[in-house]
Amino acid sequence: MTTGLSNVLTYLRAMVRGEFDIAKEALRKANEKSWEDAGGLQVGAAFYLAARRRFVNADLAEIVTWVADLRAQLAEADDVDPLKAEHLIRAMVYQQLELVEDMDPHEVAQLELVLTYRLLQEWEPSDEELDRFLAEAETLAADWKQDD
Amino acid sequence: MGNIGEIAAELGAAATDVEATRVVALDAMRDGQRTAQDVAHVTAGTNRSEPGAVIKRLHAACARLEEAVRLMGAGTRAISDYLAQIAADIGVEALAPTSEQSSDRGFGSRLGRFHRELTRRSEDVFDITGKGAKIIDDLANQPRPTIAEVRVPETISAPPPQNPGADQVATATLVVGILLATGLEKTYNTMKRIWRRRRRDDRAE
Numbered sequence: 001m002t003t004g005l006s007n008v009l010t011y012l013r014a015m016v017r018g019e020f021d022i023a024k025e026a027l028r029k030a031n032e033k034s035w036e037d038a039g040g041l042q043v044g045a046a047f048y049l050a051a052r053r054r055f056v057n058a059d060l061a062e063i064v065t066w067v068a069d070l071r072a073q074l075a076e077a078d079d080v081d082p083l084k085a086e087h088l089i090r091a092m093v094y095q096q097l098e099l100v101e102d103m104d105p106h107e108v109a110q111l112e113l114v115l116t117y118r119l120l121q122e123w124e125p126s127d128e129e130l131d132r133f134l135a136e137a138e139t140l141a142a143d144w145k146q147d148d
Numbered sequence: 149m150g151n152i153g154e155i156a157a158e159l160g161a162a163a164t165d166v167e168a169t170r171v172v173a174l175d176a177m178r179d180g181q182r183t184a185q186d187v188a189h190v191t192a193g194t195n196r197s198e199p200g201a202v203i204k205r206l207h208a209a210c211a212r213l214e215e216a217v218r219l220m221g222a223g224t225r226a227i228s229d230y231l232a233q234i235a236a237d238i239g240v241e242a243l244a245p246t247s248e249q250s251s252d253r254g255f256g257s258r259l260g261r262f263h264r265e266l267t268r269r270s271e272d273v274f275d276i277t278g279k280g281a282k283i284i285d286d287l288a289n290q291p292r293p294t295i296a297e298v299r300v301p302e303t304i305s306a307p308p309p310q311n312p313g314a315d316q317v318a319t320a321t322l323v324v325g326i327l328l329a330t331g332l333e334k335t336y337n338t339m340k341r342i343w344r345r346r347r348r349d350d351r352a353e
Contacts, residue, residue, distance in 0.1 A: 008277075015288055027281055031273055038277075040267035048259060070287075079283050095255045097262055105269040106276055113280040118287060144260035 006039025006141075008113065009046060009134050016120045016130060040109060041144055046137035047112040050119035051092040063089050070118050085111055 005013065007030035014023035030038035055063060067085045071077040087099040088111050100108060125133060270276060 011281075015284055018288075027277060031277055033273065034267075035270040035273045035276055036267040038273055040270060040276075041263055044259075044263035044266065073287060074283065075286050079279070079286075092259075097255075097258055101262065105266045106272065108266055109270045109276045110280045113276060114283045114287075117284045121287060141263075144263055147257065147260050 005134055005138065006042045007033065008039035009042050009137065012043075012046070012113075012117055012120065013130060013134055015117060016125075017127070035109060039141075041141040042137055043109065043112050043116060045140035045144065046134065047088075047116040047119075048092045049133065049137055049140065050116050050123070051089050054119050054123070055089060055093045058093070060086075060090070063093075070115075080111070080114065081107075085115060088112065088115065 007026050011023050011026035011030060014020070014026060034040075055066075058066075063086055064082075067080070067082050067089070070085070071080050071082060074080065084100075084103060084107065087096075087103075088108065091097050091100045120130070120133075
């Protein structure tokens with residue numbers, strides 16, 4: 001297991017690997033902090049990297065289908081707003097940040113968390129690939145923070 | 149540290165090594181050495197001042213380049229970021245970015261700013277993780293077939309009944325007619341038997 005991951009990335013890693021006790025503990029720790037300290041930037045970075053990895057050559061129809069597919073797998077499809085999810089992916093892949101700049105920050109963060117999990121779940125990376133990916137997300141988040 | 153002359157000689161030797169390394173590296177690649185690390189191992193033998201700084205740097209640069217290429221395969225980070233680092237390792241000036249690279253960097257900067265503001269404005273962590281974790285649990289614990297995998301049951305997918313054709317109507321009419329005629333004949337014969345029996349009984353009385 002990768003050490004030095006933020007709480008939320010630890011949670012995501014454990015969920016992808018099916019280590020539910022670790023996920024629960026990581027989530028508990030995250031909930032004791034602010035979103036920033038729990039790893040909010042890292043989730044954003046992980047989502048950006050995962051979305052680009054998955055949709056780098058995708059057209060709009062593929063994104064729409066992917067989101068519809070995700071919603072079809074939920075007990076309550078309305079838990080994920082399709083338009084907002086599509087906009088968030090397009091913002092990352094097509095560099096159209098203007099699509100999401102007016103969205104509620106909590107909603108963006110929540111969607112990024114869910115969509116990142118789904119992208120990783122669909123990818124089914126090996127332990128090594130997953131750790132490398134998460135380390136990359138940590139590095140990118142650190143770069144973003146440094147630019148502050 | 150030696151005097152200026154020694155340093156100059158060292159630099160000259162390093163330059164010769166670099167050129168020799170380049171030639172050997174090209175040969176190694178022609179010989180089918182597949183990875184940059186392989187090439188670096190072969191070229192290490194050409195270095196006069198083993199373990200010289202030039203080869204060490206080249207070795208590190210090769211490793212970094214391989215890592216970059218591998219990560220590019222996974223579609224993660226821009227290779228320009230790695231090339232900049234390699235350039236810094238070797239001690240040369242990075243190439244000026246192309247307009248596309250500049251655009252990527254511009255977006256990266258905007259994206260970073262967007263996420264920094266986002267995390268600062270996201271005060272209530274429960275608001276994010278509460279519903280988010282619920283949805284993730286749903287995805288993790290209740291795997292459902294994707295849309296592409298859904299198969300419509302045969303009972304639903306069977307074609308609906310179509311309007312009967314003229315031949316089907318004729319057949320049905322014929323069958324119904326035969327059944328009616330048979331029924332009527334049986335009824336007539338039964339009535340006839342009863343009627344005769346009654347007449348016989350009347351006569352007997």
